[in-house]
Amino acid sequence: MSDNKVVRVKDVMVQDFAMVDGLITIKEALEIYKQRKAAVLLINKRNADDEYGILLLSDIAKKVLAKDRAPERVNVYEVMTKPVIGVDPQMDVRYCARLFDTFGLAMTPVLDNGAVIGVVGYNEIVLDGLLTG
Numbered sequence: 618m619s620d621n622k623v624v625r626v627k628d629v630m631v632q633d634f635a636m637v638d639g640l641i642t643i644k645e646a647l648e649i650y651k652q653r654k655a656a657v658l659l660i661n662k663r664n665a666d667d668e669y670g671i672l673l674l675s676d677i678a679k680k681v682l683a684k685d686r687a688p689e690r691v692n693v694y695e696v697m698t699k700p701v702i703g704v705d706p707q708m709d710v711r712y713c714a715r716l717f718d719t720f721g722l723a724m725t726p727v728l729d730n731g732a733v734i735g736v737v738g739y740n741e742i743v744l745d746g747l748l749t750g
Contacts, residue, residue: 626713627706629745630727630735636661639670639694643681646672646693657724657736660697669726669733670699703728704737710746713737 635655637646646658660670672693680696681688703726704713716722717739724738 624710624746625706626704626708626710626727626737626742627735629710629741630706630737631656631741632735633657634659634726634733634736636733637672637693639663639692639697641693643677643688643691643693643696647677647688650674656738658693659701659726659733659736660693660699668700669703670694670697671701671724671726672697673724675723701726703733705729706734710742713742714739714746717742 633654633656635649635653636659637649639660641649649655649658658672660672662669670693676696676698677688680686681691702716702720702722704716706727706729717725724736726733727735727737
């Protein structure tokens with residue numbers, strides 16, 4: 618396969634995420650989701666030795682709503698997944714799809730030199746990855 622047929626993560630990633638602090642409540646996180654029309658919330662590192670976290674609406678549904686917990690009494694850090702598996706912007710979307718399958722991921726941040734530059738999920742790698750090229 619020639620190199621110009623390769624679809625890379627950077628070609629399909631999106632910007633519909635918000636970066637938040639792990640100490641905010643789920644209620645505050647939901648307000649940010651709605652205000653920013655975010656597909657996912659990423660939890661910022663607390664310091665240089667920390668890792669990013671991720672909070673999906675499915676996490677809130679399973680760990681807060683289904684367990685009848687009050688969203689104003691649960692903090693993001695109690696529900697989020699951490700550390701998050703990030704992908705390189707140069708990764709071929711086919712390998713990204715395999716990574717998602719292997720680790721049961723639905724969405725992940727795109728990291729360039731340790732900094733979040735976007736997010737990518739199944740929608741992007743399938744809809745944009747297969748229809749490009």
